[in-house]
Structures are given as C-alpha cells and as structure tokens.
Amino acid sequence: MIKCSLGIDIGSISTKGVIIDMDNNIIKSAYIETKGNPIGAVKELLSILKEGFNTEEYRIVHIGTTGSARKLIGTILGAGIVKNEITAHAVGTISKYPDVRTILEIGGQDSKIILIENKIVTDYAMNTLCAAGTGAFLSSQAKRLGVDVKDFGKIALSSTHPTKIAARCTVFAESDLVHKAGAGYKKEDIIAGLCYSVANNYLNNVGKGKKIIPPIIFQGGVSKNVGVQKAFSDILGEEVIAIENGHLMGALGIAILAKDSMEQDFNFNVININFETRGIECEQCPNHCEIICIKKDSRLIDAWGNRCEKGLSKLNI
Numbered sequence: 455m456i457k458c459s460l461g462i463d464i465g466s467i468s469t470k471g472v473i474i475d476m477d478n479n480i481i482k483s484a485y486i487e488t489k490g491n492p493i494g495a496v497k498e499l500l501s502i503l504k505e506g507f508n509t510e511e512y513r514i515v516h517i518g519t520t521g522s523a524r525k526l527i528g529t530i531l532g533a534g535i536v537k538n539e540i541t542a543h544a545v546g547t548i549s550k551y552p553d554v555r556t557i558l559e560i561g562g563q564d565s566k567i568i569l570i571e572n573k574i575v576t577d578y579a580m581n582t583l584c585a586a587g588t589g590a591f592l593s594s595q596a597k598r599l600g601v602d603v604k605d606f607g608k609i610a611l612s613s614t615h616p617t618k619i620a621a622r623c624t625v626f627a628e629s630d631l632v633h634k635a636g637a638g639y640k641k642e643d644i645i646a647g648l649c650y651s652v653a654n655n656y657l658n659n660v661g662k663g664k665k666i667i668p669p670i671i672f673q674g675g676v677s678k679n680v681g682v683q684k685a686f687s688d689i690l691g692e693e694v695i696a697i698e699n700g701h702l703m704g705a706l707g708i709a710i711l712a713k714d715s716m717e718q719d720f721n722f723n724v725i726n727i728n729f730e731t732r733g734i735e736c737e738q739c740p741n742h743c744e745i746i747c748i749k750k751d752s753r754l755i756d757a758w759g760n761r762c763e764k765g766l767s768k769l770n771i
C-alpha cells in the first residue's frame with residue numbers, strides 16, 4: 455500500500471486539490487470553481503479525486519488545507535496542517551523549480567508576489583483590493599470585446615502595436631477601453647494593450663518596491679494568458695516562465711507540508727456527511743465577537759472568531 459498526502463487549496467473563485475505520493479509525484483489532481491460554497495466545492499472536488507483512485511493500492515494518510523477557507527475545510531477534513539497560501543505556493547513551486555527566486559501570481563480575484571532566496575520566502579505582498587489586474591477583470595473585458603477569454607492571449611500576440619490602456623484601476627481601464635474601441639483601434643491591439651495594463655498594474659501595486667530576480671515563475675489562472683506572460687517578459691526584460699500545473703502549486707505545497715503531520719486514515723465518506731456553518735454573536739462583553747460554528751451532522755465540532763475563551767464557554771464543544 456502506497457501512502458499519500460492530500461492537499462486542498464480553497465480560494466474564493468476556485469478550489470484545487472492534489473493527491474501526491476511520498477516522493478511528491480502527483481497521482482491525482484482536480485480544479486473546480488468554488489461558486490461561493492467552499493463546503494460544496496470541496497465535496498465535489500473529493501468526488502472527482504475519488505474517481506479512479508485505487509484505494510487498494512493507495513492510502514491517504516496526511517491532509518493539509520490552504521487558501522481563504524482553509525480553516526473551515528481543515529476542520530471538516532480533520533487536516534493535520536492548515537497554512538496560509540504564501541507558504542503553500544512557495545513550497546509547491548520550489549518542489550518543481552528549486553532555483554525559483556520570484557513567483558508572480560494573478561488569480562481570479564487577487565494577486566500576490568513571493569520573493570525567495572535559498573528556498574526560503576524572504577518577502578511577499580498581496581493585493582485583494584484592486585481588481586484591475588485580476589482574472590475577473592480580464593474576463594469582464596473579454597466579454598465587453600466579444601472575445602472568449604481563453605483566446606485573449608493568442609489574439610494579443612498577433613498585435614504589432616499594443617494600444618496604451620490606462621491601468622490605474624478598473625474604472626479608468628474600462629472607460630479608456632470603451633474610448634479606444636469607439637475610436638476604431640484594432641481589437642488585437644486593444645487586447646494586447648489590456649495585457650500590458652494588467653502587467654503594469656500588477657508591478658506598480660503588488661510588485662511595488664520589490665526586487666524581481668530571475669528565475670521568475672508566473673502562476674494563477676491569468677498565467678495561462680500568453681499575452682500577459684509576454685507583457686511581463688517585455689516590461690521586466692527577463693524570461694517569465696508560466697509553468698504547467700501552476701494553478702495547483704498551493705495544493706501541491708500544502709500536500710508536501712502535510713507529510714510532516716501525524717498519520718491518520720482519510721475516508722472519502724466525508725462527501726456524504728452533512729456540515730453546517732453558522733455565525734453567532736457573543737454577547738458577554740461589548741466586543742460582540744462573531745463566532746463561526748461548524749456542525750457535523752448537527753453536532754458542533756469547532757468554533758472560532760472569539761477573542762477570549764469566555765466566548766466558547768456556552769457553546770459546549
């Protein structure tokens with residue numbers, strides 16, 4: 455029986471999962487949309503991972519979670535380790551590219567930069583406020599231009615004169631795009647211009663003041679866009695590598711980190727268990743903390759959000 459580790463990365467837009475063996479080889483992986491329902495998304499993800507997973511040959515003995523809903527899903531799955539995305543992404547990427555110095559990541563709703571030296575994270579920054587440089591922004595602009603976002607990068611590469619698009623924020627970028635389209639600029643030039651505006655916006659916000667040293671790895675959903683990849687390369691004057699499975703690096707990293715946690719038996723039956731999340735307000739002092747309660751088949755299994763122990767005293771955990 456081959457021992458395995460399961461890593462799950464639950465973000466606001468997408469949920470990713472990988473099962474690896476003890477040599478970090480990916481045995482199974484899956485990627486789905488979260489659709490505002492992290493518990494439902496993880497159950498769906500596990501159903502996909504379960505399919506064709508030979509439980510006679512492999513046994514999952516470690517579980518780790520990362521991403522914005524990591525604590526919630528970690529509780530539900532009984533994860534041995536729950537860690538932030540920065541560490542998970544760095545560990546995952548280093549396992550594939552041991553020399554990596556800079557990770558540029560642009561996801562659906564947020565973006566981050568991670569600087570690494572000798573396989574150790576030395577600095578990072580995240581941006582969850584400005585949408586102008588994210589995948590969601592690119593998707594909405596693609597729709598506006600009547601282009602499938604999957605074709606965006608290819609079309610951008612056919613441009614010889616990328617149009618300059620204001621990159622400061624979504625409002626500026628959108629109105630500039632409408633103006634340029636109305637003025638008769640070629641579609642491929644506008645699309646290429648948007649790719650440059652996304653890269654510039656990222657470098658001026660998330661990457662502000664950061665020393666970007668090669669090898670540079672580009673990850674996240676937007677890394678599949680060859681137009682944005684080229685824009686980064688041109689602006690930085692360095693090769694920017696978009697790796698295959700870049701979207702899985704967080705899940706891979708947390709699966710690797712989970713290998714150091716205590717062994718346990720994971721059962722896919724968790725898919726059939728009923729979990730419920732509820733927020734209650736503690737009224738024992740003026741702080742009025744919102745305590746998140748997780749129930750498994752109507753039984754409270756965990757709670758957090760309380761600023762002191764008193765908050766849990768009436769919950770009966």
Ligand code: SF4
Pocket residue numbers: 736737738739740741742743760761762763764765766
């Ligand atoms: S959990 Fe503690 S700090 Fe928060 S409202 Fe209750 S008593 Fe106050």
